[in-house]
Amino acid sequence: MSTAIHASEKPKIDHPLNVIVATDCGSTTTKAILIEKVGDEYRQTFRGEAPTTVEAPFEDVTRGVLNAIAEIEELSGRKILDGETIITPCRDAKTGVDIYISTSSAGGGLQMMVTGVVQNMTGESAQRAALGAGAIVIDVLASNDGRLPHEKIERIRTMRPDMILMSGGTDGGAVTHVVEMAEYIAAAEPRPRFGATYKLPLIYAGNKEAQPQVRKILGEKAALEVTDNIRPVLEKENLAPARNKIHDLFLEHVMQQAPGYKKLIEMTGAPIMPTPAAVGLIMEAIAKREHLNLIGVDIGGATTDVFSVFEGVFNRTVSANLGMSYSISNVLAEAGLANIMRWVPFNIDEQTLRNRIKNKMVRPTTIPQTLDELQIEQAIAREALRLALIHHKSLATGLKGIQQERTISDVFEQQISGKSLVDMLKLDLIVGSGGILSHAPRRIQSMLMMVDAYEPLGFTMLSVDSIFMMPHLGVLSTINEKAATDVFVRDCMVYLGTCVAPIGQLKDGERLVDYEIMFSDGRAVKDQLKMGELRLFPLGPNQKAKLTMQPAKTVNLGQGAGVPVSREVQGGVVGLLLDGRGRPLKLPADEPARVAALTKWFKAVELYPG
Amino acid sequence: MAHSYTPGLTVTEQTVIRRRRQLPLPGTVLVAFGDTVQSNQPVARAELPGKVYPLNLANQLGVAPDEIKEYLIKKEGEPVQKDEILAENKPLIKWFKTEIKSPITGTVESLSTITGQVLLREPPRVLELLAYVDGTVVEVHPRQGVTVEARCSLVQGIFGIGGETSGLLMMAVTKPDEALTPAHINADMKGKIVVGGSFLSAETMAKAKEVGVAGLVVGGIHDKDLRALLGYDLGVAITGTEQVGFTLILTEGFGTIPMAQKTFTLLSAHAGEKAAISGATQIRAGVIRPEIIIAKPAGAAQAGATAAPQREGIRIGDPVRIIRDPLFGKIGEVSALPTGLQKIPTESDARVLEVRFPDGQVAVIPRTNIEVIEGS
Numbered sequence: 001m002s003t004a005i006h007a008s009e010k011p012k013i014d015h016p017l018n019v020i021v022a023t024d025c026g027s028t029t030t031k032a033i034l035i036e037k038v039g040d041e042y043r044q045t046f047r048g049e050a051p052t053t054v055e056a057p058f059e060d061v062t063r064g065v066l067n068a069i070a071e072i073e074e075l076s077g078r079k080i081l082d083g084e085t086i087i088t089p090c091r092d093a094k095t096g097v098d099i100y101i102s103t104s105s106a107g108g109g110l111q112m113m114v115t116g117v118v119q120n121m122t123g124e125s126a127q128r129a130a131l132g133a134g135a136i137v138i139d140v141l142a143s144n145d146g147r148l149p150h151e152k153i154e155r156i157r158t159m160r161p162d163m164i165l166m167s168g169g170t171d172g173g174a175v176t177h178v179v180e181m182a183e184y185i186a187a188a189e190p191r192p193r194f195g196a197t198y199k200l201p202l203i204y205a206g207n208k209e210a211q212p213q214v215r216k217i218l219g220e221k222a223a224l225e226v227t228d229n230i231r232p233v234l235e236k237e238n239l240a241p242a243r244n245k246i247h248d249l250f251l252e253h254v255m256q257q258a259p260g261y262k263k264l265i266e267m268t269g270a271p272i273m274p275t276p277a278a279v280g281l282i283m284e285a286i287a288k289r290e291h292l293n294l295i296g297v298d299i300g301g302a303t304t305d306v307f308s309v310f311e312g313v314f315n316r317t318v319s320a321n322l323g324m325s326y327s328i329s330n331v332l333a334e335a336g337l338a339n340i341m342r343w344v345p346f347n348i349d350e351q352t353l354r355n356r357i358k359n360k361m362v363r364p365t366t367i368p369q370t371l372d373e374l375q376i377e378q379a380i381a382r383e384a385l386r387l388a389l390i391h392h393k394s395l396a397t398g399l400k401g402i403q404q405e406r407t408i409s410d411v412f413e414q415q416i417s418g419k420s421l422v423d424m425l426k427l428d429l430i431v432g433s434g435g436i437l438s439h440a441p442r443r444i445q446s447m448l449m450m451v452d453a454y455e456p457l458g459f460t461m462l463s464v465d466s467i468f469m470m471p472h473l474g475v476l477s478t479i480n481e482k483a484a485t486d487v488f489v490r491d492c493m494v495y496l497g498t499c500v501a502p503i504g505q506l507k508d509g510e511r512l513v514d515y516e517i518m519f520s521d522g523r524a525v526k527d528q529l530k531m532g533e534l535r536l537f538p539l540g541p542n543q544k545a546k547l548t549m550q551p552a553k554t555v556n557l558g559q560g561a562g563v564p565v566s567r568e569v570q571g572g573v574v575g576l577l578l579d580g581r582g583r584p585l586k587l588p589a590d591e592p593a594r595v596a597a598l599t600k601w602f603k604a605v606e607l608y609p610g
Numbered sequence: 611m612a613h614s615y616t617p618g619l620t621v622t623e624q625t626v627i628r629r630r631r632q633l634p635l636p637g638t639v640l641v642a643f644g645d646t647v648q649s650n651q652p653v654a655r656a657e658l659p660g661k662v663y664p665l666n667l668a669n670q671l672g673v674a675p676d677e678i679k680e681y682l683i684k685k686e687g688e689p690v691q692k693d694e695i696l697a698e699n700k701p702l703i704k705w706f707k708t709e710i711k712s713p714i715t716g717t718v719e720s721l722s723t724i725t726g727q728v729l730l731r732e733p734p735r736v737l738e739l740l741a742y743v744d745g746t747v748v749e750v751h752p753r754q755g756v757t758v759e760a761r762c763s764l765v766q767g768i769f770g771i772g773g774e775t776s777g778l779l780m781m782a783v784t785k786p787d788e789a790l791t792p793a794h795i796n797a798d799m800k801g802k803i804v805v806g807g808s809f810l811s812a813e814t815m816a817k818a819k820e821v822g823v824a825g826l827v828v829g830g831i832h833d834k835d836l837r838a839l840l841g842y843d844l845g846v847a848i849t850g851t852e853q854v855g856f857t858l859i860l861t862e863g864f865g866t867i868p869m870a871q872k873t874f875t876l877l878s879a880h881a882g883e884k885a886a887i888s889g890a891t892q893i894r895a896g897v898i899r900p901e902i903i904i905a906k907p908a909g910a911a912q913a914g915a916t917a918a919p920q921r922e923g924i925r926i927g928d929p930v931r932i933i934r935d936p937l938f939g940k941i942g943e944v945s946a947l948p949t950g951l952q953k954i955p956t957e958s959d960a961r962v963l964e965v966r967f968p969d970g971q972v973a974v975i976p977r978t979n980i981e982v983i984e985g986s
Contacts, residue, residue: 051978054897149664150661150662150663150664153661153662153664154661175724176675176724176725179722179724179725180722180725180727183664183720183722183725183727183729184664186720187662187664187719187720187729187731188662189659191635213724321845321846326846326847326893327845327846329843329844329845329846329847330845330846332843333842333843333844333845334845350834351832351833351834352865354832354833354834354864355832355833355863355864355865356864356935357833358833358836358844358863358864359863359864359865359933359934359938361846361847361893362768362769362847362863362864362891362893363768363863363933363934363981364893365978366933366934366976366978366979367934367956367958367960367976367978367979368934368956368958369934369935369936369954369955369956369975369976369979370935370936370955370956371955371956373934373935373956374956374958439958441956441957441958442957609957
């Protein structure tokens, strides 16, 4: 696994792990879960939640952790805390836990700058290494990025990254550009955001021939770590050593600067993982176990992390300023008001909406209390999800700079190196996680938010993290694979169902496909799906149905325009969704027509009460 | 029940605050432990490194990078004037001589025989760090700065823009639900901290800028006016460096929202006194709220001047502000704390509390949608 914790980080535990408490310290909320061995299998039994306390008056992340665990104590009747200490291992059936583990994205996450020689090659490889380690990449500097040298120096100084990853050059290649970049960094004298007295962690993972010069230039000015080249030869990426170094330095330097982290590290029985790294582990494990092409998303308060596995290749991106609380106003800024408004099934004046979004930004822990507020937040979530996927697609690409061998048959396929690996037609499963998806009052709301944002093509399964516990299970998987798998399968992953979306656009009301659904109980439904229709059929978890579809001659179900398709589809807590709204999805531009269309769709799937 | 703590904003007549004044890089501390300082007094000084100008001499002279030392007139560490010759070649024919002149006045910081470039650095810029509040130096952090302690009245806002400033407090309105209009702003308000009520319009902001008001403290503004003021849509609440002509502090939020009576009363009681304000807001880890600090004069009565006690959670009787629609901005007190989860109109199960408003009405509100108004 590209994201796996390396062996030296794995804790040695010499007692059985029957009771586990795990927390995820998010930017807004600290979530705690209790996992207990019941018979032969592990189950998630109780959960607690408390505001994250990196801010005044506490400025100590462990306070929120203790509060969240105290909720579990209350609900479970198990004594876990002895004052401010977690009792480990278990003393008896009702006292203590065998291990406490945690993930964290509190403190704004790990903000990195990366450097390369060629922006589209080593620069991107470095970006992938940093993103894979769960970092937010705040800038990519490269010799050919078009900026003047003094602009690069100024940029390094003003951005105040938590860490810098330097790459560049293949092993044995020219050293000049790499050394030049080291000189710029040295001249900038970058200073970390927190802690005036420690040196900025800097990882060099470029041309090994340049290591001595880089040491000479930066050895005194930064906490320099040298590791293997991330692009030793043009055709190969070697990201794991740099990712592991990022994890090490994150734990040793950056996390410790955030309020209370030293205490938290002492409390945990295993290294704290950055939340995106832990979720990535789980997403990658699902794809590998089920042999699926997958897109996963964790939409949080400050960031939206997107994961994909296509043909076994794992990618992760962190959209640093797309989130549902701290960054909600940035979703408005990036998506534009019209794009958010298109999902709102009623009229609201711009001023009111803008004020509401800003009020959420300045008071990020609030929740929608009324239905219209919920609808607005879910509209914003659709746009955050959509923008984060666009960002992901642009970075989840094949290696750039490599010549592809082409045959005569490829002449008419204008594929270029570096094409996005994300292919929505080959996508099998979408997995959603994060507060707005995990805690949506109706599961159909989670499903439709993802369908609207991602516009899956053809046949796609969707699932959601039941109560937001993927980060906990990600870190647990590094110390007890069975416990993580048991809980994941039984308590975490909720299959929502399958979405079937024909590709094409016709006039509203025209025949899109003829379909026949054969349910396993022998029931059959034969009908026509018209353009602009959304239909939902109950098809429970672990149930399957056979779907036969004959698309109109310009409509494609993955096999070509007009080609009939017959497939077995999987159910879920929501069921089978036939999405006849066309692809690409187009909403009416006219205001009353748009509101009418949304109202019709939302009613068709009983998205909201009333 | 576990302590479900919802962070609130402090509005208090008497407290003791400490503000760490830290240079962005090592420098010299100008005051000593125990010194009394004024808000506009420098307490530390540092020299910010000047801008760096890279110059690729090897390219310009047409020589190999490892040869550039032979052509340098100025050596590493030497000062250099603008247009002074930095390097030159020595051709056989004088006409072909190439002279490289320095583009800046500064020093030759470093040269590289691998890349062939020279880094020149402009002279340092002196940065003086002010005390920000009237108080006493209670800690000296060698080469970094000091911590200043002040006994004061403190009002925390929810959001602000603009940096630190100070001036005399002036009440422009008579009631907390009165909007601040251009008619309220007059020439006497130049350099003052002007307190309005429920709302500040774009027109009033323009008038305040014209007059030269130092700071504005109001209940709310419209987001569209903020966008017009800044010239861009603010994505995340990280502010403090904006230069719009004044420092702005919102005590309640976005929209027309009356200032909390407690805040208005406190500020009114100090009209005419000097206040230090900062609009800097960071609603992320290590939160920073905008603030209004009215320091107590030395020798004033010290009753109640203690650090704010740490809260243990929400209690019945606590004054709270509703911070989410449909009752956004309303202020009342906690009248019940039911323990179980309750279904709210969105169909979510939420932990709630009951708030009684001054008119006797009671509302059930998710606990996360209230904010305790802190401070005695």
